[in-house]
Amino acid sequence: MKSPIPDYLGRVLEEARPFDSGQPASYIDVLAQADTSRSAVAVATVDGSVYSAGDDEVDFSIQSISKPFVYALAIQDQGLAYVLEKVGVEPSGDAFNRLSLETGTNRPMNPMINAGAVAAHALVVSTNATVDQRVDRILQALSRLAGRQLKVDEAVYAAELKDANRNMGLAYMLKAAGMISCDPQEAVRGYIRQCSINVNVRDLAMMAATLSNGGVQPVSGERVISQESVRQVLSVMTTCGMYNSSGDWIASVGIPAKSGVSGGIIGALPGQLGLAVFSPRLDEKGNSVRGVIMCKQLSNDMGFHMMDVSQIAGASVRSWTATIAGGSKQPNACRQAVAVFELRGAVRFAGAERLTRAVMNEIGKSRPNSGSGPGLGKDAHVCAVMFSFRNTYSLNDVARRLIHENIRRLSTTTNVVVIDPAGVLKMPLDSKQEGEFRQVRVVTSEAEARDHIGGMGCRVVPNEDSL
Ligand code: GLU
Numbered sequence: 068m069k070s071p072i073p074d075y076l077g078r079v080l081e082e083a084r085p086f087d088s089g090q091p092a093s094y095i096d097v098l099a100q101a102d103t104s105r106s107a108v109a110v111a112t113v114d115g116s117v118y119s120a121g122d123d124e125v126d127f128s129i130q131s132i133s134k135p136f137v138y139a140l141a142i143q144d145q146g147l148a149y150v151l152e153k154v155g156v157e158p159s160g161d162a163f164n165r166l167s168l169e170t171g172t173n174r175p176m177n178p179m180i181n182a183g184a185v186a187a188h189a190l191v192v193s194t195n196a197t198v199d200q201r202v203d204r205i206l207q208a209l210s211r212l213a214g215r216q217l218k219v220d221e222a223v224y225a226a227e228l229k230d231a232n233r234n235m236g237l238a239y240m241l242k243a244a245g246m247i248s249c250d251p252q253e254a255v256r257g258y259i260r261q262c263s264i265n266v267n268v269r270d271l272a273m274m275a276a277t278l279s280n281g282g283v284q285p286v287s288g289e290r291v292i293s294q295e296s297v298r299q300v301l302s303v304m305t306t307c308g309m310y311n312s313s314g315d316w317i318a319s320v321g322i323p324a325k326s327g328v329s330g331g332i333i334g335a336l337p338g339q340l341g342l343a344v345f346s347p348r349l350d351e352k353g354n355s356v357r358g359v360i361m362c363k364q365l366s367n368d369m370g371f372h373m374m375d376v377s378q379i380a381g382a383s384v385r386s387w388t389a390t391i392a393g394g395s396k397q398p399n400a401c402r403q404a405v406a407v408f409e410l411r412g413a414v415r416f417a418g419a420e421r422l423t424r425a426v427m428n429e430i431g432k433s434r435p436n437s438g439s440g441p442g443l444g445k446d447a448h449v450c451a452v453m454f455s456f457r458n459t460y461s462l463n464d465v466a467r468r469l470i471h472e473n474i475r476r477l478s479t480t481t482n483v484v485v486i487d488p489a490g491v492l493k494m495p496l497d498s499k500q501e502g503e504f505r506q507v508r509v510v511t512s513e514a515e516a517r518d519h520i521g522g523m524g525c526r527v528v529p530n531e532d533s534l
Contacts, residue, residue: 076108076120079364083357089348092328097226101127101330101347108361109268111276111341115285119269126265127345128223130327131163131184133209133261135304136274138178139282139296140208141190147295150190153246154183156299158306158313163353164233166240173244179307179325181258182237188258189247196249198257205261211291212277212284213270224263231255268331268343275333275341278323301335312352320362321372330355334362336371384421385409386429388449391521403450405520406430410470411458419466426452426473430481451482451520455513459491467493478506484516485509 084106092098105127109119142150155169159176168175168182175182191201202219210217238251247254266274277284278301282292292300304323309316309332316324322334322342330347332355342365346357366372386408406429410422430452454474456462462470470492477483485492488511510516 070118072110072118073120075368076110076118079361079368080106080108080121082364083346083360086356086360087348089350089356091330091347092349092353094230095223095227095328097220097223098128098329098347103347105330106344106346106357107268108344108365109272109342110365111269111272111285113276113280113285113338113340115276117269117272119272121268122345123268125345126220126267127329127331127347128220128262128327129209129264129266129271129331130262130329131179132266132271132325132327132331132333133205133264134179134184134187135278135300135308135325136209136212136292137184137191137205137261138187138303139292139300140205141178141187142296142299143293144192144204145190145194147299150187153190154178154186156303156306160311163310164237166233166236168240168244168246174246175241177303177307179303181234182241185234185238185254185258186241186246188261189241189249189254194248198253198260201257202260206264208291209264209266209274211287211289212274213266214273214284214286215270217264217266217270219260220263220265223265224260227259227263228256231259234258262327266331268345271331271333271343271345272341275335275343277341278335279337279339279341301337304335310353312354316354316359320359320366321374322362322366323373324362326354326358328353330358332358332362334371336373339371383411384418384425385411386425388429391450391517404448405451405453406449407453407455409455409458411460413460414466415463416465416469419462419469423469423473426477430477449481451484452477453516453520454483454485454487456485456487456489456491459489462491471495474507482520483507484519486511486513486516488512 091101091103105122105125107119107121107123107125109117109123111117153174155174155176157176159180161167164181175186177183178187188201192204206217234255235252238254241247242251277291278297281294282297283290301323304325305317307313308323308325310326322336324332324334326332330349331343331345334342344355344358344361346355348356350356388404388406391403391405408422408425410418412418474483483506485507487509494509508519510519
């Protein structure tokens with residue numbers, strides 16, 4: 068069977084093709100001569116599948132789409148605090164090449180406009196690195212993100228450098244304001260080389276998918292960008308990525324994105340996928356006309372809008388009581404009740420809070436004036452509490468901490484068994500914390516949990532109210 072996804076992408080592309088308004092960027096002559104019939108779209112998942120349609124192997128210069136990645140490298144090389152002293156994070160609403168700095172701090176407004184991008188470029192490797200060292204670092208990092216060796220397009224580089232007065236002006240302004248310490252001309256030469264790196268939509272989709280995957284390249288499994296940088300980069304892409312139509316974009320498409328003057332756009336949907344589109348005709352804001360149409364279509368059809376509140380807390384809690392019957396320790400069966408809590412899904416704070424609430428209702432509610440001792444919940448009499456994480460796909464940090472704390476508190480008065488075959492709960496193992504959890508038994512199956520509570524070979528009989 069053929070996957071329906073490339074066919075769908077092909078349809079999205081054909082529907083955008085009739086839109087032929089706009090012009091390719093005119094200020095770089097190589098770009099002005101671009102073949103305007105070219106169009107392509109690609110989607111890459113966070114586990115490394117890439118789907119594409121159209122001119123998906125045609126290379127074009129990355130231009131401003133390099134900016135978020137170079138910002139990430141600057142953060143990695145200098146630390147976020149230092150980068151924030153040199154480049155702000157406020158949307159400017161101005162044209163990308165505006166000669167302006169933030170009043171008061173003298174920082175460029177954000178790293179997605181040229182002034183901020185030149186300043187970010189000058190922070191890569193170190194503040195006194197050479198052009199070659201910076202460009203080499205950037206080229207290698209972008210290649211690792213794309214999953215293939217990329218190259219600088221020398222014709223684009225030469226064309227842009229010969230008319231770089233505006234970017235030179237920006238760099239001298241940055242130097243005068245103390246925002247870069249290297250030679251302004253070197254900063255611009257390096258920045259223009261960075262913009263002249265050739266990519267295709269499949270490369271870009273994979274680079275975006277790396278951001279969506281928290282900085283780990285989906286195919287190689289290599290961490291190319293730190294988690295801290297990813298969050299910062301996706302945030303500025305959300306507020307500043309689409310030139311001065313960033314507000315309209317985030318409201319209508321709803322995906323952190325970055326666009327470039329050669330007609331490419333990337334979108335990175337956190338935790339899900341990266342997408343890329345390409346077509347050289349630009350609208351008056353500088354974004355690819357067909358590219359924007361394709362992204363709107365994809366977002367609508369596929370439910371990609373980040374702010375679409377269609378899924379409320381994707382975790383569920385089931386709780387029931389069962390009776391322990393038989394077993395070697397208690398052959399005549401204790402016939403005592405066990406409370407079972409099962410947590411399903413990808414659990415964050417909301418799911419962990421639901422589990423906490425269920426535990427409070429069933430077991431918790433300590434007696435007045437007694438910090439410990441059995442609680443007053445309807446199942447407070449149980450002889451043991453079982454937590455099952457067999458169907459828990461993942462827990463984030465806050466969910467894990469909250470559940471640990473529930474277990475710790477419960478284990479001071481009750482026998483607690485945790486079923487966690489995949490180890491998602493990561494019960495603390497260092498000796499101090501181990502002491503706190505000494506009453507807790509972590510097992511990998513229901514049978515082991517039963518054996519622990521009622522002795523070898525016992526059974527758990529579900530109570531009628533749980534059926
Ligand atoms: N090389 C371009 C410039 O600095 C990049 C602009 C862009 O893609 O927005 O003018």
